[in-house]
Amino acid sequence: MPPAIRTLTSADELPEWLRALSVAFLRSPSVSDEEVAARAPFIEPARTQGAFDGGRCVGTFRTFSQEMTVPGGAALPSCAVTNVTVSPTHRRRSLLTRMMSGALAAAKERGDAFASLVSAEYPIYGRYGFGPAAWVAEWEVDVTRSGLDPRHSGPGDGGRVDIAEPEEIGRIGPALHERYRAQPHRQGVIDRPERWWRNLTGQLRYPGDEFTPPYHAVHRDERGEPQGFVSWTVHERWDGKLPQNRADVQYLTALTPAAERALWLFVLSIDWITRVRSGFRAPDDVLPLLLPDPRAAVLDTLADFLWLRPLDVPRMLEARGYPVEGALVLRLRDEAGLAGGSYRLEAGPDGATCKSTGESPDLTLDVAELGTIFLGDESAVRLASLGRAEEHREGAAESADLLFRTPRRAWCPDIF
Incomplete structure (x- = not known):
C-alpha cells in the first residue's frame, strides 16, 4: 500500500511528524519534549500534512498565512509553504506532488493571491508553477582594507546609535518592520508574527535549538525616534595577540537611507572586528558602495531565494x-x-x-514565469x-x- 497523505488529526502525532522533519533535514533523529512543546502552538494541524507508512511519518508539508508586500506598497495574502520533506526511504513516489496539489487547491479556495516558499533546491518547484521571484546576496567585508575612517565615532547628521537590550527590540521592532515593508519599493518583504520576535530575542527556546544570543543596536534620528535596528553575533578569534574577529549580521532594518548608512558604519567600526558578514541582503544592497573601496566586500552568495506561485x-x-x-x-x-x-x-x-x-x-x-516577473526582478x-x-x-x-x-x-x- 502506498503511504497515506493526510492532515494531522491530533497533537499526539506532532512528535512523529517533527522527527520525520528533523531526519530529512539531516538533524537529530530524536525530538525532545521541550521542542515539541515550544513548536506546537505555531503549527496548525489543519494546514499540516504528513505522509504515513503504517505508523511512521515519511513526509512532511505545512502551510501558514502570510502577507507579502508587492510593488507600490500594498500587501497581499499568501499561502506560505514550509517544512517540506520526504524521507530518503520514500523518494520518487509522488508524495510531494500529492501534498502540494492539495495545499495549492486549498489556497485557491481560501482566496490567497499566490503561494510562496524559500526553495532549498532550485529544480524542485518549477513543476508546481513556482518561479524564482527574488534573489539574495551575501558579502564578507575585509574591514582593514575597506578604506573606512578608523576614527568613525557615530552618525554625523544629528542621529545616534545605541546598544539595545532584547526587550527593547521586541518592543520597537514590530512597528519598525511594519513601516519598512509598507514602503513602495520593498516588494517581497513578508510580515513577522509574534513568534519571529520571540525567536530573535531569545524568549522562545528549547534544548538543542542552536540559539546564540545576538547583540542589538538601534538608530535614532535627531528627534530621538527609532529609525532602524541591527542584530549581529560575533565569532571570536585572535592570532598572535592580534584580533581576527568576525561580526555576522543577522538582520538590519532601516527606514531611511541615513539610518541604513549609520547602522552599517556602526557594525563596520566595532573595535576588534576585522571582518563583517552581511547576512542575506538584497542583490542591490548599498553595502559594497558604502565602502571607499567596494572591492573589500567580497560577494560570497548570489542565489535565488523567494519563489512565487500565482493563484489569483x-x-x-x-x-x-x-x-x-x-x-x-x-x-x-x-x-x-x-x-x-x-x-x-x-x-x-x-x-x-x-x-x-x-x-x-x-x-x-x-x-511560473509570471511568478518570476511579478515583483519586477x-x-x-x-x-x-x-x-x-x-x-x-x-x-x-x-x-x-x-x-x-x-x-x-x-x-x-x-x-x-
Missing part, C-alpha cells in the same frame, strides 16, 4: 503599482488548472485593471530570449518590462 492573477496584477501607462494581453499556461487563461492588463501610475479576455495574446508564458525580454516567453506582438516583452520594472530589486529578508 487579476488580484495580483491589480494590487501592484506600475510606473507607466500600458496595456498587455497575457496568456498563461497552467497544467494544474489553477490560474491559466488569457488576461487583459490595463495599468498605469493611477492603478490597474485585469480581467479574463478572449483577445489574442501579446505574450504567452507559463504561470526578472526581464520578460530575457525570458523571451531563453524561449520561456513567446511574443505574439513585436515588442510585447519590452512592453512588459516597462510595466513591471521597479526602482529597487525585490528582496525577502526572512527564511520561512
Whole structure:
C-alpha cells in the first residue's frame, strides 16, 4: 500500500511528524519534549500534512498565512509553504506532488493571491508553477582594507546609535518592520508574527535549538525616534595577540537611507572586528558602495531565494503599482488548472485593471514565469530570449518590462 497523505488529526502525532522533519533535514533523529512543546502552538494541524507508512511519518508539508508586500506598497495574502520533506526511504513516489496539489487547491479556495516558499533546491518547484521571484546576496567585508575612517565615532547628521537590550527590540521592532515593508519599493518583504520576535530575542527556546544570543543596536534620528535596528553575533578569534574577529549580521532594518548608512558604519567600526558578514541582503544592497573601496566586500552568495506561485492573477496584477501607462494581453499556461487563461492588463501610475479576455495574446508564458516577473526582478525580454516567453506582438516583452520594472530589486529578508 502506498503511504497515506493526510492532515494531522491530533497533537499526539506532532512528535512523529517533527522527527520525520528533523531526519530529512539531516538533524537529530530524536525530538525532545521541550521542542515539541515550544513548536506546537505555531503549527496548525489543519494546514499540516504528513505522509504515513503504517505508523511512521515519511513526509512532511505545512502551510501558514502570510502577507507579502508587492510593488507600490500594498500587501497581499499568501499561502506560505514550509517544512517540506520526504524521507530518503520514500523518494520518487509522488508524495510531494500529492501534498502540494492539495495545499495549492486549498489556497485557491481560501482566496490567497499566490503561494510562496524559500526553495532549498532550485529544480524542485518549477513543476508546481513556482518561479524564482527574488534573489539574495551575501558579502564578507575585509574591514582593514575597506578604506573606512578608523576614527568613525557615530552618525554625523544629528542621529545616534545605541546598544539595545532584547526587550527593547521586541518592543520597537514590530512597528519598525511594519513601516519598512509598507514602503513602495520593498516588494517581497513578508510580515513577522509574534513568534519571529520571540525567536530573535531569545524568549522562545528549547534544548538543542542552536540559539546564540545576538547583540542589538538601534538608530535614532535627531528627534530621538527609532529609525532602524541591527542584530549581529560575533565569532571570536585572535592570532598572535592580534584580533581576527568576525561580526555576522543577522538582520538590519532601516527606514531611511541615513539610518541604513549609520547602522552599517556602526557594525563596520566595532573595535576588534576585522571582518563583517552581511547576512542575506538584497542583490542591490548599498553595502559594497558604502565602502571607499567596494572591492573589500567580497560577494560570497548570489542565489535565488523567494519563489512565487500565482493563484489569483487579476488580484495580483491589480494590487501592484506600475510606473507607466500600458496595456498587455497575457496568456498563461497552467497544467494544474489553477490560474491559466488569457488576461487583459490595463495599468498605469493611477492603478490597474485585469480581467479574463478572449483577445489574442501579446505574450504567452507559463504561470511560473509570471511568478518570476511579478515583483519586477526578472526581464520578460530575457525570458523571451531563453524561449520561456513567446511574443505574439513585436515588442510585447519590452512592453512588459516597462510595466513591471521597479526602482529597487525585490528582496525577502526572512527564511520561512
